[in-house]
Amino acid sequence: MLVAPVFDNQLPFLPYGALHSLYFCVKKLYCLLLGALLLSASFASAQTLAEKTRGFRKFAGFFPFYWDEKGGRILLEIDKLDQEILYVSSLPHGVGSNDLGLDRGQIGQQRIVKFVRSGPKILLLQPNYDYRAVSQNPDERKSVEQAFAQSVIWGFKAEAEEGNRVLVDLTPFLLRDSHQIGDRLEDLKQGSYKAEESRSAVFLPNTKAFPQNSEFEAVITLIGKAKGREIRSVTPDPNAVTVHMHHSFIQLPDDQYRPRAFDPRAGYYANEFMDYATPIDQPIMQRQLVRHRLFKKDPTAAQSEAVEPLVYYLDRGAPEPVRSALMEGAAWWNQAFEAAGYRNAFQVKLLPEDADPMDIRYNLIQWVHRSTRGWSYGASITDPRTGEIIKGQVSLGSLRVRQDFLIAEGLLQPYEDGQPPRPEMLQMAVARLRQLAAHEVGHTLGLYHNYSASTRERSSVMDYPMPRIKMRADGSIDLSEAYAAGIGSWDKRAILYGYQDFGPQADEKAALQAIMQQTLAEGYVFISDADARAAGGAHPTAHLWDDGPNAADELNRLMDVRRQLLSRFSEKALAPGQPMALLEEVLVPMYLLQRYQVEAAAKQLGGLYYTYALKGDGQTVTQFVTPAEQWKAFDALLRTISPRELALPEELLAKIPPRPVNYGRSRETFPARTGLTFDALGAAESAAATTLEFLLSPQRAARLEEYHARHSEQPGLRAVLDKLLAQTWGSKPETGYTGELQRLVQMRTLHQLLALAAAPQAPAGVQAVTALKVEELKQQLEKDQKARDENRRATALLGLRTIRQFEEAPEKFQPAPALPMPDGAPIGSDDCGEL
Missing domain, CATH: 1.20.5 (Single alpha-helices involved in coiled-coils or other helix-helix interfaces)
Structure with missing residues (x-):
């Protein structure tokens, strides 16, 4: 071998x-x-579910789930295959910067989803509710479902099953960047970030089960290379941004809610979808009011309790006197529901200590902290099928109240030696909090802004309020009516339309029509965001943070108040022991007291009254602003750029030193061209440039030209430019400080005029008229080059050089940017973001 x-x-x-x-x-x-x-x-x-989850902690609720302590996993028991639910993501712990817009409590995406099974896979499928067939015919419904794409937002593998129950590992779904924070930070040029699993984990304290909803939360760390100032300012290590992200699986409401037809005059948000089952002679686009479910116990009674009242709960983290102010302001809405025939149907309570704010049963008002003052929000979780609001959630920025206190300090100059602070300051700030709470809760009831309400004695808390500043005969300031108290008369009409319970036997369509006709008969007009915020807006009553029935009259009144305030402005606006340089922060809102009323007055020039009229409702559809009102607005606007109005007292300028160490310049101070020192001319430049930008917007110029062509009595662009140039470049030369301000205004006028001439969206008529006026100004400046006054010659030389730069390449001309105003908005609050 x-x-x-x-x-x-x-x-x-x-x-x-x-x-x-x-x-x-x-x-x-x-x-x-x-x-x-x-x-x-x-x-x-x-394996059975019991075998797979042996030793795990079970949470019984809408969706049962299990906590694997050793593995750090959440195993979800799906016992509702093919059943539609509502999925909502949110941000319970935010980033803390208004500029980044990633706040505590922010609601993210809301969508109807369902778990469907295909072999070993469980898919989380989002049907497409934007396109439907509301029909009893299953084939008709199916044809629409098959015509439009759906979305599978996640896929799972079955870990165990038992009968109709399937177990899946939910953990990877929870540990992703569900709020798209990485995308937002990249869009805002803050850096590129992605969720890092090794630094992320389930957050069990806020992972809970309730009968109608199951809640999951995770600590998510996004890592990347920080590039932006904002993200650096709010994170200990800007390369590792750690937040919390929340996920809610919510039982959809039953079918007892009755959707209400949308009316563009009523002031509500709309739930929109295309219904392919509608008859050919009816609109395919369907719109429903977004609102809460509310029924009367007795719809036939003049006053009735609600079957289930609307209850809002206040964040326990709000301190006094904030807490009481927020509860009082939010509770104003009960006045509107009482006017609609309800008794105690809207209530505000403090969140119970053992309550979880993420529980879907709690409408929430939360107090949010940021590094800078910013917007407040009123958001809602709604049923996409019907528009029913399931949960209202208000987020109120805590720093906003300090801005109102700062404004009060500037208005009252309260810090006399040896005297205690005046209580009016805190009273004004708290009054604003009441109004703010009411405003944001209004959004969660389904209401839009109504920016026309301020012209009718502050008839809605859904407008943005400018503090009403009155001057007494002795020149002192009266703030007793700074902000309105109580719900507005427009708000009562809106709630009546949206929430009145007519009973099952009533003709709801006819009843709603009667309510709307009465609202119109009482003279109420609803004008909202798209009209008030648009560049070159045209509606003479749709403005943010304005006051009074006539924008031009109010602008002149505010300029009178401003002049008086600035003439006596002093260190009495500073609390004892503060650096004198901080006088600038209090000065900013006083110097720019007119900033929002300027925009309001500008809309009267080339303005057009209009309504959201329906055919046959009797409203005036459109109407020109009278020439007299337009010229009054023009004169009020020109007053704001007068050198004497832009000048600050020398006694005041001498009291504002450069910033001390650790008190650097900020968004709340004027930008400066003078280095470390306060720039008085820079402050004037930012104010004057804003007026001129509104006055000479391309859209306004186009309307002036068109309306004059259609009706010769309307002010035309040529007449407006003639008057503008006469009062700026044609005014008598001044010397000294006012002379420098005059030169500044002249050059800003020229830059804005050339910007209008170069605007690609300007029609031919605007371009022709503007080109002619530039040529006429050029001829005047050529003559001024021969003037004896050296300052006049110097200004003429600079103006001619600027015009020649424009003439070389008009299509490429970019006017020299003006110094911007310090941040003003939000002087109030917004949801539009929020919406």
Whole structure:
């Protein structure tokens, strides 16, 4: 018998027969092992839920789930396959910067989803509710479902199953960037960030089960390379941004809610979808009011309790006197529901200590902290099928109240030596909080802004309020009516339309029509965001943070108040012990007291009254602003850029030193061209440039030209430019400080005029008229080059050089940017973002 030697790392030599036998033995062993593995895998997949979750902590609720402490996993028991639910993501712990817009409590995407099974996979499918067939015919519904794309937002693998119940690992779904924070930070040029699983984990304290909703939360860390100032200012390590993200699986409401038809005059948000089952002679686009479910116990009674009242709960983190102010302001809405025939149907309570704010049963008002003052929000979780509001959630920025206190300090100059602070300051700030709470809760009831309300004695809390500043005969300031108290008369009409319970036997369509006709008969007009915020807006009553029935009259009144305030402005606006440089922060809102009323007055020039009229409702559809009102607005606007109005008292300028160490310039101070020192001319430049930008917007110029062509009595662009140039470049030369301000205004006027001439969206008529006026000004400046006054010659030389730059390439001309105003908005609050 031959025996082969054995070498390291080699098999011994074997004869062919032995080798053949060995091969079949190995093959048989392999098959046995493979079978065992397959049997093991089959056994694993056949494990019951109890076996798979043995030793795990169970949470019983809408969707039962299990906590695997050792693995750090959430296993979700899906016992509702193919059943539609509402999925909502949110941000319970935010980033803390208004500029980044990633606040605590922010509601993210809301969508109807369902778990569907395909073999071993469980898909989280989002049907497309934007396109439907509201029909009893299943084939008709199916044809629409198949016509439009759906979305699978996640896929799971079945870990175990038992009957109709399937277990999946929810953890990867929870540990992703569900709020798209990385995308937002990149869009805002803050850096590129992605969720890092090793630094993320389930947050069990806020992972809870309730009868109608299951709640999950995770600590998510996004890592990247920080590039922006904002993200650096609010994170300990800007390369690692850690927040919390929340996920809610919510039971959809029952079918007892009755959607209400949308009316563009009523002031509500709309739930929109295309219904392909509508008859051909009816609109395919369907719109429903967004509102809460509310029924009367007795719809026939003049006053009735609600079957289930609307209850809002206030964040326990709000301190006094904030807490009481927020509760009082939010509770104003009960006045509107009482006017609609409800008794105690709207209530505000403090969130119970044992209540979870994420529980879907709690409408929430929360107090949000940021590094800078910013917007407040009124958002809602709604049923996309019907527009029913399931939960209202208000987020109120805590720093906003300090801005109102700052404004009060500037208005009252309260810090007399040896005298205690005046209580009016806190009273004004708290009054604003009441109004703010009411405003944001209004959004969660389904209401839009109504920016026309301020012209009708502050008839809605859904407008943005400018503090009403009155001056007494002795020149002192009266703030007793700074902000309105109580719900507005427009708000009562809106709630009546949206929430009145007519009972099952009533003709709801006819009843709603009667309510709307009465609202119109009482003279109420609803004008909202798209009209008030549009560049070159045209509606003479749709403005943010304005006051009074006539914008021009109010602008002149505010300029009178401003002049008086600035003439006596002093260190009395500073609390004892503060650096004198901080006088600038209090000065800013006083110097720019007119900023919002300027925009309001500008809309009267080339303005057009209009309504959201329906055919046959009797409203005036459109109407020009009278020429007299337009010229009054023009004169009021020109007053704001007068050198004498822009000048600050020398006594005041001498009291504002450069910033001390650790008190650097900020968004609340004027930008400066003078280095470290306060720039009085820069402050004037930012104010004057804003007026001129509104006055000479391309849209306004186009309307002036068109309206004059259609009706010759309307002010035309030529007349407006003639008057503007006469009062700026044609005014008598001044010297000294006012002379420098005059030169500043002249050059800003020229830059804005050239910007209008170069605007690609300007129609031919605007371009022609503007080109002519530029040429006429050029001829005047050529003459001024020969003037004896050196300042006049210098200004003419600069103006001509600027015009020549424009003439070389008009299409490429970019006017020199003016210094911007310090941040003003939000002087009030917004949801539009929020919406």
